[in-house]
Amino acid sequence: MAIQPIRLFGDPVLRTPADPVTDFDKELRKLVKDLTDTMMDAPGAGLAAPQIGVGLRVFTYYIDDELGHLINPDLDLSADLDEEGEEGCLSFPGLSFPTPRAIRAVAKGFNMYGDPVTIEGSDLMARCLQHETDHLNGVLFIDRMDVKQRKLAMKAIREAEWSGMSAPVVKVSPHATQGRAI
Numbered sequence: 001m002a003i004q005p006i007r008l009f010g011d012p013v014l015r016t017p018a019d020p021v022t023d024f025d026k027e028l029r030k031l032v033k034d035l036t037d038t039m040m041d042a043p044g045a046g047l048a049a050p051q052i053g054v055g056l057r058v059f060t061y062y063i064d065d066e067l068g069h070l071i072n073p074d075l076d077l078s079a080d081l082d083e084e085g086e087e088g089c090l091s092f093p094g095l096s097f098p099t100p101r102a103i104r105a106v107a108k109g110f111n112m113y114g115d116p117v118t119i120e121g122s123d124l125m126a127r128c129l130q131h132e133t134d135h136l137n138g139v140l141f142i143d144r145m146d147v148k149q150r151k152l153a154m155k156a157i158r159e160a161e162w163s164g165m166s167a168p169v170v171k172v173s174p175h176a177t178q179g180r181a182i
Helices: 026-041 123-136 147-159
Strands: 046-048 058-063 066-077 082-088 096-102 104-110 116-122
Touching (some): 026 058, 026 066, 046 123, 066 116, 096 123, 096 147
Antiparallel strands (some): 046 058, 066 104, 082 096, 104 116
């Protein structure tokens, strides 16, 4: 088990788009294991490689007792209306905010061996697929909020105990994602 430090809001790696994975090798499988171990220890519902300082397009998830990962995701959102729901993030420990997301999503990518994978989800799985893919694009969930909600979120972030700290390992269970931040 290799638990890694989770990068917190303010770390530039969280705003940097990740590079596509080109080598499906032993190092990639170790990265997937490290992401999984770190996510489960936190505990989280999802974790993207940039959150542990690795600029590759990889994320793991644990939703409704389904543990998995996706590499080089291509996200297709439903035409359904956005749904606002509570969302948190391991890079914003202890905080959650109403965030609009599509209620259905399909993500296509690869597993750690390079085999094609398609993940379809609604509700929490759809939210997780969008949240983690955003991380790979350098986008944070606070970027999805309306102006008023984002101002409230930024105030809470500035007042948070961890604000301005470097990357400690965080343990949180902040909100309605079955006790797991995404």
